[in-house]
Amino acid sequence: EDVEIPSRRVLITGATGLLGRAVFKEFNENNWNAVGCGYRRAQPRFEQINLLDSIAVHDIIHDFQPHVVVHCAAERRPDVVESQPDAASQLNVAASGNLAKEAAGVGAFLIYISTDYVFDGTSPPYKETDVPNPLNLYGKTKLEGEKAVLENNEDAAVLRIPVLYGEVERLEESAVTVMFDKVQFSNKSANMDHWQQRFPTNVKDVATVCRQLAEKRMLDPSVKGTFHWSGNEQMTKYEMACAIADAFNLPSSHLRPITDCPVVGALRPRNAQLDCSKLEMLGIGQRTPFRAGIKESLWPFLVDKRWRQTVFH
Secondary structure, eight states: OOOOOOSOEEEEETTTSHHHHHHHHHHHTTTOEEEEEESTTOTTTSEEOOTTOHHHHHHHHHHHOOSEEEEOOOOOOHHHHHHSHHHHHIIIIIHHHHHHHHHHHTTOEEEEEEEGGGSOSSSOSBOTTSOOOOSSHHHHHHHHHHHHHHHHOTTOEEEEEOOEESSOSSGGGSTTGGGHHHHHOTTSOEEEEOSSBBOOEEHHHHHHHHHHHHHHHHHOTTOOEEEEOOOSOOBOHHHHHHHHHHHTTOOOTTEEEEOSOOOSSSOOOSBOOBOOHHHHHTTOOOOOOHHHHHHHHHGGGOSSTHHHHHHHO
16 A cells, blocks of 8 residues: 655654654654664664765765754763764764755755753853853864854754753663662662752653744744753752652652762853743743653663552552
8 A cells, every 4th residue: 555655854863862763753753754864773773874974964865855854963971072072073063064064955954953061051041142151072062063054054953952861772871861770779878969950851842842843944934043942940960869769759868969069070061051932932842841751761760660560550
């Protein structure tokens, strides 16, 4: 039988990652013809493309002729960027600029995923018009990526987002979910950062924003430039860990709040809260309450399976 393929086409880079999977699913389930690409984990579900290979990037864009490209692929771990600056710059900056140029060549709307780490965290909340001042190399490469994208494709969009969580394949995929083991193993005390103010954001919500932005753009070519999206619950990692414990009826007395500024690893902004009113004025946005979202994300990783019965029945 002929299966009707939707006429709106979207290409998603980094489709194997935490955010990319959610973005692929969101478009795919809302009547878009979605193609995802990845690199190490791509097959068999997604196209395998090395974004540093400009010929391969040119070919997939010209073969598929997407209306929209959502560029999720990035080196997003600040400490890895510090230790591998050249590789991170290649992916976060050079590949992003090239992808933007190729998207412009076929008239595709590119959404470049950026970060709240372009700000120094000293005067939140930040509007899109506020001057960035990244503290670490990750934030610098993402800011350079923004510039490379907009220089190569003036009709593109930049979407800055904060720390993400969602349905992970491994707990280490998100700086939020990675805390679950420390929460569950209450026989030893765990130090938790209680200095940096974060706004944990569900990847499903970001995926919805990407789709709404794309659909708004199909109707209105003036939709472009820089946008912010974020969850609106302000929490330190310590507070997130306590909320996770609470969601699963687990003890939290072994969690220790550390209020000093961290001294190891890449510098982090104290509070890089994003002002999201620009998207809200366009009628775009979705926010999942943290407790509901984290429960949905983490229950498969519960060690004590009896809790699953109490939590879900």
